[in-house]
Amino acid sequence: MNIHNFIELAVFFSLLIGLAPLLGRYMARVLSGESTLLSKLLAPLEMAVYRVGAIRPDEKMSWKKYFQAVLIFNVIGLVSLWILMMIQTWLPLNPMKLANVPWDLALNTAISFITNTNWQAYSGEATLSYFTQMAGLTVHNFLSAATGLAVLLALTRGLRHASIQELGNFWVDVTRSTLYIFLPLSLIMAVFLISQGVPQTLSRYATAHTLEGAEQVIPLGPVASQVAIKHLGTNGGGFFGENSAHPFENPTPLTNFTEVFGLLMIPASLVFTFGFMIGDKRHAWCLFSVMMIVLVGSFAVSWWAETQPNPVTANVLPQLEGKEVRFGVMNSVLFATATTGTSCGAVNAMHDSFMPLAGLMPLLNMMLGCIAFGGVGAGLYGMLMHVLITVFIAGLMVGRTPEYLGKKIQAWEAAWAAVAILLPNLLILLGSALSATVSAGLAGPSNSGPHGLSEILYAFSSCAANNGSAFAGLNANSVFYNLSLGAVMWVGRFGCIFAVLAIAGSLACKMTVPASPGTFPTNGLTFTLVLLGIILIVGALTFFPALCLGPIVEHGLMISGRVF
Amino acid sequence: MTKLVIQSIKLTLVFTLLTGLAYPLLVTGIVRVFFHRQANGSLQRRNGQIVGSALLAQKFEAGRYFWPRPSASDFGTLPSGASNLGPTSQLLQSNVLARIASFRGTQSLPDGIPVPSDMVFQSGSGLDPHISPESALLQTHRVAKARHMPDTRLETLVTQLTEPSQFGFLGEPRVNVLLLNLAIDRL
Numbered sequence: 041m042n043i044h045n046f047i048e049l050a051v052f053f054s055l056l057i058g059l060a061p062l063l064g065r066y067m068a069r070v071l072s073g074e075s076t077l078l079s080k081l082l083a084p085l086e087m088a089v090y091r092v093g094a095i096r097p098d099e100k101m102s103w104k105k106y107f108q109a110v111l112i113f114n115v116i117g118l119v120s121l122w123i124l125m126m127i128q129t130w131l132p133l134n135p136m137k138l139a140n141v142p143w144d145l146a147l148n149t150a151i152s153f154i155t156n157t158n159w160q161a162y163s164g165e166a167t168l169s170y171f172t173q174m175a176g177l178t179v180h181n182f183l184s185a186a187t188g189l190a191v192l193l194a195l196t197r198g199l200r201h202a203s204i205q206e207l208g209n210f211w212v213d214v215t216r217s218t219l220y221i222f223l224p225l226s227l228i229m230a231v232f233l234i235s236q237g238v239p240q241t242l243s244r245y246a247t248a249h250t251l252e253g254a255e256q257v258i259p260l261g262p263v264a265s266q267v268a269i270k271h272l273g274t275n276g277g278g279f280f281g282e283n284s285a286h287p288f289e290n291p292t293p294l295t296n297f298t299e300v301f302g303l304l305m306i307p308a309s310l311v312f313t314f315g316f317m318i319g320d321k322r323h324a325w326c327l328f329s330v331m332m333i334v335l336v337g338s339f340a341v342s343w344w345a346e347t348q349p350n351p352v353t354a355n356v357l358p359q360l361e362g363k364e365v366r367f368g369v370m371n372s373v374l375f376a377t378a379t380t381g382t383s384c385g386a387v388n389a390m391h392d393s394f395m396p397l398a399g400l401m402p403l404l405n406m407m408l409g410c411i412a413f414g415g416v417g418a419g420l421y422g423m424l425m426h427v428l429i430t431v432f433i434a435g436l437m438v439g440r441t442p443e444y445l446g447k448k449i450q451a452w453e454a455a456w457a458a459v460a461i462l463l464p465n466l467l468i469l470l471g472s473a474l475s476a477t478v479s480a481g482l483a484g485p486s487n488s489g490p491h492g493l494s495e496i497l498y499a500f501s502s503c504a505a506n507n508g509s510a511f512a513g514l515n516a517n518s519v520f521y522n523l524s525l526g527a528v529m530w531v532g533r534f535g536c537i538f539a540v541l542a543i544a545g546s547l548a549c550k551m552t553v554p555a556s557p558g559t560f561p562t563n564g565l566t567f568t569l570v571l572l573g574i575i576l577i578v579g580a581l582t583f584f585p586a587l588c589l590g591p592i593v594e595h596g597l598m599i600s601g602r603v604f
Numbered sequence: 605m606t607k608l609v610i611q612s613i614k615l616t617l618v619f620t621l622l623t624g625l626a627y628p629l630l631v632t633g634i635v636r637v638f639f640h641r642q643a644n645g646s647l648q649r650r651n652g653q654i655v656g657s658a659l660l661a662q663k664f665e666a667g668r669y670f671w672p673r674p675s676a677s678d679f680g681t682l683p684s685g686a687s688n689l690g691p692t693s694q695l696l697q698s699n700v701l702a703r704i705a706s707f708r709g710t711q712s713l714p715d716g717i718p719v720p721s722d723m724v725f726q727s728g729s730g731l732d733p734h735i736s737p738e739s740a741l742l743q744t745h746r747v748a749k750a751r752h753m754p755d756t757r758l759e760t761l762v763t764q765l766t767e768p769s770q771f772g773f774l775g776e777p778r779v780n781v782l783l784l785n786l787a788i789d790r791l
Contacts, residue, residue, distance in 0.1 A: 047773040089622075093614045109608055116612040163683030175624035182623040183616075211615065218619065223627060230631045231638075237659055240628075240635050240643045248647070248654045250662040251669065251785055257681050258657050260645050264635075265628035281683040285728030287659040288645070293775025350691050353700045353724070361696065361725035362686045365673070365734040368776035372728075389728045392688040393696075491690035513688030594692055603694040 041347060045370040048297070052374075053336075055301065056308055060328070063305065064312025070220040071193055071213070071313065082219050089215050100206030103545025106194050107538060109210040110187060114154050114534070117180055122150040124176045125168070134169035135244035141167060148522035153177050155533035156184035156275055156415055158385055158508040159525060161517040163281025165259040170242060177277060178266045182222050185273030185306075186214040188417030189221075191537050192310065195421050196317050198544030199445050202552040207544055221306070222272060229268035229302060237291035240264040263288055271302035274415040276385030276508040284375070284388040285364055296367055296388060300375050303384040307413035310420050318445055322563035327423060330572050331381075334412035338401040339377040345397035346373050351601045362390030373398065376509075380405035383415030385508025392487070392495065392511040396598060399494065400591035402509065406501040408579045409464060415506060418533075421540045426578075427562070428457040428543070430571045434560045443559055446552035453543050460539035464504040465582045467528045471500035472586065480520035486513040489604030490597065494590035499525060504532040648782065650789075656782050660731045664785065667750035670735070670743050672781045673722050674703060677730035684730035700724050711746050734778035737766045747788065761787060 069076050075083070090097055101109065124131075125146035129139050141149070145162055152159040153176075164173060190213035197207050234240050239260045246258040263279045267289050270277055284290040284299055311331065315324025346369050349355035363372045372389035379386050380402035391402055405412065411423045428444060432454045435442025442449045475481030475496045484499075485492035498511040503525045510516070516525065561567060635643040646658040656662045661672040663679040677685040689696035707719045720739040722732075744758040765784050768777050 044769050044773040051773070085622075089615070089618055092618050093611050095611060095615075108605070109612075112605075112608045113612040113615065116609070116616050120616060163685075165681070166683045174628045175620050178628060179616075179620050179624035183619055211611065214615070218623065223623065226627065227631065231634055234631070234635045234639045234643050237642045237646050239645045240632050241645075242632060243644070246645055246647060246654055246657075248656045248662070250656055251782075251789070252662075252664060252666055254663060256656060256660075256662050256679070258645050258647070258654075258660060259681055262628045262632060264643075265631045269623075282685065282729045282731075285686070286684065287729060287731055287733055288657075291646075291659050293770045297774055352692055352697050354704060356700065356704075356719070356721050356724050358721050359725070360721045360727075361689065362728045363725070364728050364732050365722050365736055365778045366732075366775050371775060387728075390686040390688050392690060393686070395691050399690075486688060487690040487693055489692055491692055494690070511688070511690075512686070513690070594690075598692050603692050603697050 041343070041370070048370070049374070052297065052301065056304060059305065060308040061312045063309035065316060067221060067309060067313040068316035070216055072317065073212070073216070076220065078220055078224060086215060086219055090211070093211060095211045097209060097212045099209055101209055102205045103194070103198070103207055103541045103548070106207050106210050107541045110191065110537060111534060113210070113214070114187065117183060118150050118154045121153060121176050121180060122146050125149060125172055128169045128172045131169065131171050133171035133174070133242060136169070138167060138169050144519045144522040145517055148526045151526040151529050152508065153180040153275070153277060154184055155506050155529045156188055156273070156383060156418065157503060157506040157529045157533070158270070158275045158277030159503055159510065159529065160277055160281065160283075160508070161522060164278065165280050170261050173266055173279060174262050178269060181266065181269040181273050181275045181277065182218050183214065185222060185269070185275065185416040186217045188415055189217045189310070190214050190417065191540055192314070192417035192421045195424060195540055195544040196314055198547040199447060200318055201548045203549060205545070205549060207541070207548060222269060225272050226265070226268040229272060229298065230264040232298065233264045233267055233295055236295045238264040238267060238295065239288055259288070270386060271299050271384065272306060274303055274307060274382045274384040276379065278386060284386045285390070290388055293366055293371065296371055296375065299386070299388070300378045303382055303386065304378050304413060306416050307382050307419045310417065311413065314420060320445065320563060326563055326568045326571070327427070329568055330575070331412040331423065333572060334405070334408065334575070335377060335381045338381065338405055338412070339374060342373045342377055342394070342398040342401040343370060345395045348395060350395065350598060352598055352603055359395060362393035364388065376402050377405070379509055380507060381410065381412035383410040383418055383505055383507045385502065387509050390512060391498070391509060392513045396591040396595035399511070400587060403494070403498050403501055403591065404579065404583070404587070406505040406507045407465070407468065407583045408575060409461065410505045410507055411575070418506065422460070422536070425457040425460040425540070426575050427571060428453055429461065430567070430574050431560055431562065433574065434570060438558065438560070440558050443553060444562065446554065447547045447550050448553065452546050456539040456542045460536045461578065463535045463539070464532045467504040467532055468497070468500045469582070469586065471504070471524060471528050472497045475500070475524070480518065483518065484514045484516060484521055486515060487604070490590050490594040491604065494594065497586055497590050500528060503528040506533050648786065650786065655786070658780060658783060659733055661733045662782060664781065667746060669785045670740060670747060670781050673732050673735055674726045675730040676726045679731065681731065686728050686730055687726045711742055713742065717742070733780050733782060735781055737762065737777050737779055740766070740779040740784065751788070753791070757791070758788065761791070
């Protein structure tokens with residue numbers, strides 16, 4: 041904990057708080073269909089996309105139609121990506137002649153990128169051709185982020201519209217967010233990353249003759265273009281297996297700063313986009329505060345835990361197992377917190393080797409559903425589910441029908457919000473319990489003792505919350521884990537999206553009622569605290585027993601010097 | 605329903621062209637002009653031959669070179685890797701104790717001076733190109749002896765090649781091992 045670490049944190053959070061409302065405003069304009077600075081350049085392209093797709097941009101969709109479009113678009117993406125990986129050896133841009141990916145690994149990877157999870161049971165540099173990385177994975181880095189954003193927009197329209205059925209047009213939402221938000225930002229970030237040393241080439245891997253006379257293969261590829269959207273779209277799937285710890289994905293402290301900032305930037309700004317669209321900026325600040333408290337609180341605990349000596353490893357400090365010298369402890373913990381607070385899942389250090397309590401916080405971030413600030417779109421719609429539960433409970437306490445932004449919250453909304461929150465929790469606990477009992481599951485963990493259970497819990501939490509980071513000691517490339525984690529990713533993603541759209545559809549049909557003296561105000565301190573309390577209580581009640589058996593008991597054993 | 609399927613297929617193709625081909629190729633084209641060296645892996649050449657990348661660690665075992673951090677993948681690049689050993693791992697414990705003893709022995713470290721953490725713990729990438737300035741300075745005596753030169757000459761070189769935190773506050777101070785070894789070969 042040095043002074044320069046605190047300066048970095050101050051700069052980082054000032055920039056984030058300063059920029060989020062500005063970018064939020066820009067995104068609100070783009071997503072409402074208004075023209076912006078980039079319109080002259082991009083509007084013709086946008087129209088061309090609609091023409092090719094035979095899309096009428098003014099056609100509006102009901103919530104069922106919207107969900108159908110989401111689901112079909114993603115199933116088509118899934119199937120095409122799956123096939124692409126299984127035939128990559130016969131396709132162009134495969135200079136290293138990499139083989140076709142086995143069906144189960146290809147299916148797991150396809151689900152992983154379609155659902156914005158980007159869980160990696162493979163190492164890109166040894167498994168995937170340049171064509172697969174570009175025309176397969178990079179594409180779905182964009183489209184899965186756009187899908188999350190689109191669902192958030194549909195929910196926002198449901199809250200804003202009164203007494204009509206429609207939630208907007210999914211194709212328009214995906215197209216505009218990709219063209220006006222993700223592509224321009226990715227282009228800038230990719231060029232910047234390259235200037236710092238991230239490779240971007242279609243040439244084959246280089247071979248070096250080292251100073252001691254050995255041969256070293258230097259893996260290359262179109263890395264920067266994928267790494268840029270991996271962060272901006274909170275995807276997290278690295279070009280290389282070691283992700284942002286790999287010096288080619290994250291060569292300097294400055295790229296590290298940019299990558300952490302890049303993965304928080306859009307989710308944080310979307311809170312203000314939402315505020316502009318519903319016309320309640322104070323409410324946006326309340327949500328922003330809750331997210332910031334979760335993020336900073338989690339960071340503080342992790343950082344503290346990571347600076348404590350470990351008697352098992354002779355009390356050597358700083359804790360650099362699985363970390364890079366250029367980043368040091370603080371930047372590794374900041375990255376870990378940001379990547380699990382959002383659903384990014386990129387890593388610049390190995391979470392598996394963190395101190396037990398420092399590994400607990402990223403795990404808990406995901407168990408809470410990645411809501412600080414969450415994945416692009418997904419984080420905020422997840423948070424809004426907690427908001428609905430909060431106003432519902434507050435309404436029950438005073439004994440009148442609760443409202444949120446003028447819409448009555450009734451059984452339908454409360455029930456589906458509960459489904460959206462509890463479904464991932466159920467997947468985490470059931471999946472982990474199953475894996476901890478069958479031999480195919482127990483074959484996974486490479487660490488023994490409580491840490492082995494933590495590895496399993498982490499994997500299912502990561503997949504259910506569509507995060508994608510790992511306690512990477514788990515050998516997850518087996519048929520059992522490829523299929524079980526694949527199923528968890530898919531259900532976690534589209535189960536929640538279904539619930540969110542069901543709520544959006546119901547809200548859109550309702551009248552907007554004016555606030556009365558009995559309305560629970562959602563833009564003040566009380567609301568902020570109650571929301572925070574509900575999030576923490578739901579998370580703690582669900583996961584405390586499991587966490588006790590994993591990281592918490594490991595912490596106690598570590599202090600007394602026990603090894604496994 | 606059929607309409608949605610057809611629209612999905614068409615849009616998937618359009619976005620594959622836009623974000624999967626046009627975008628990465630545009631980026632590749634831009635940087636051919638401006639950042640040619642970086643875009644191609646920051647390769648280091650000596651007498652025209654590629655000797656490595658400034659960003660990737662390579663294995664050094666000889667007494668006449670500075671040594672990088674221990675690597676879980678033994679400096680393999682396809683793929684590289686970390687140990688992923690947890691904080692209560694028996695294997696981690698024995699590895700750490702062995703590395704402390706080995707570093708002490710090979711660098712003839714006096715009793716009072718602790719072994720720096722970066723030489724004890726394996727990196728996240730398995731290819732960490734840097735070591736801490738302390739680890740570099742503790743190796744100067746061994747390297748100087750093997751090269752029959754005064755310690756101070758190498759100490760000066762290490763100090764010169766130490767990169768501080770970027771802008772004074774980003775990241776940690778460090779020394780690039782490959783660049784340092786290339787520099788001492790030129791002495």
